Amino acid sequence: MIIGFQNTLIAGNFITEEPVTTDYEHIEYNPSVALIKTKQWSELFSPQIEINVGLLDDFQGHIIFPMLLYSPQKVKKAYGVGDVELGTMYRFIHETDMMPAVAFYPKVTIPTGHADLGLGWGAATESPALWIEKNWSSWKLSGGGGYTFIQAPQTTNYGFGGLLLQQQIMESLSLGGELYAQGTINKVIRSTLIFTFGGSYNFTKNFSFPFSVGKSLAGQNALMAYIGLDWVWGPSS
Numbered sequence: 001m002i003i004g005f006q007n008t009l010i011a012g013n014f015i016t017e018e019p020v021t022t023d024y025e026h027i028e029y030n031p032s033v034a035l036i037k038t039k040q041w042s043e044l045f046s047p048q049i050e051i052n053v054g055l056l057d058d059f060q061g062h063i064i065f066p067m068l069l070y071s072p073q074k075v076k077k078a079y080g081v082g083d084v085e086l087g088t089m090y091r092f093i094h095e096t097d098m099m100p101a102v103a104f105y106p107k108v109t110i111p112t113g114h115a116d117l118g119l120g121w122g123a124a125t126e127s128p129a130l131w132i133e134k135n136w137s138s139w140k141l142s143g144g145g146g147y148t149f150i151q152a153p154q155t156t157n158y159g160f161g162g163l164l165l166q167q168q169i170m171e172s173l174s175l176g177g178e179l180y181a182q183g184t185i186n187k188v189i190r191s192t193l194i195f196t197f198g199g200s201y202n203f204t205k206n207f208s209f210p211f212s213v214g215k216s217l218a219g220q221n222a223l224m225a226y227i228g229l230d231w232v233w234g235p236s237s
Contacts, residue, residue, distance in 0.1 A: 044071070060089045070118040070119055086109075101133045102132050125151070127146055132144050140168075148182075163178065179217075181193045195215060195216075207230070210227075
C-alpha cells in the first residue's frame with residue numbers, strides 16, 4: 001500500500017492490518033471518505049468502497065473501488081476512477097494464550113485510473129505482507145509489514161511496516177494509535193514515518209463508524225483523515 005502520496009488507497013481507519021478474516025459466508029461493506037494532503041498535492045477519495053467476503057474459514061477476498069479527486073498545485077484538478085485494489089487474506093495461525101494470530105495478506109492494484117491525469121500509477125503493483133496480533137485484557141497489539149513491487153516508470157520497489165496499539169474503552173468504543181513506515185518510491189516520494197490516531201464506534205454488533213487522523217513525523221510531509229461506515233451481513237448476523 002502506498003500511503004501519503006499520489007494514487008493512494010487508505011483501507012480502514014488504520015494502515016496497519018489486523019489478521020482477522022471476514023467470517024465464512026459473510027460480507028463486509030465499507031463505504032468511506034479519505035483525504036491525503038501534502039505541500040505538492042491533495043487527494044480526496046470520495047466515495048471509496050471496500051468489500052471483504054468470507055470465501056472459506058480463515059480466507060477472505062478483498063476489493064477496493066475508489067473515486068479520486070486529485071488536486072495538484074498549479075495544475076488542473078482531475079476526478080475519476082482510481083486504481084482498484086484486490087487481495088486475499090489467509091489466517092494460518094489462530095491466537096492462543098501463548099501464540100499471536102498470524103495472516104498472510106497479498107494485494108495487487110490494477111491500473112484502472114487515468115495515469116496522465118494523476119488518477120493512477122499507470123502500472124500494476126504487488127504487495128505481499130504478513131500481519132500478527134495479540135490480545136490481552138482490553139488491549140490489542142497488531143503489527144507486521146511487507147514489500148511492494150511497483151512497475152510504474154522511474155519508481156523503485158519499497159518495504160513497509162506498522163505497529164498498532166488499541167484499547168477497548170467501552171463496549172461500543174475502541175481507540176488506538178499507530179506508527180507506520182514505508183521506503184522511498186522515487187526522487188519525489190521519499191521514505192516516511194506516519195503517526196495515526198483513531199478508533200471505531202459500534203452502533204450494533206454488525207454496524208460501526210471507523211475514523212482517524214494522521215500526520216507524518218519524518219520524511220514525506222503529509223496529513224491524512226478518514227471516516228467511514230462498516231456493515232457486516234451473513235448467517236446469524
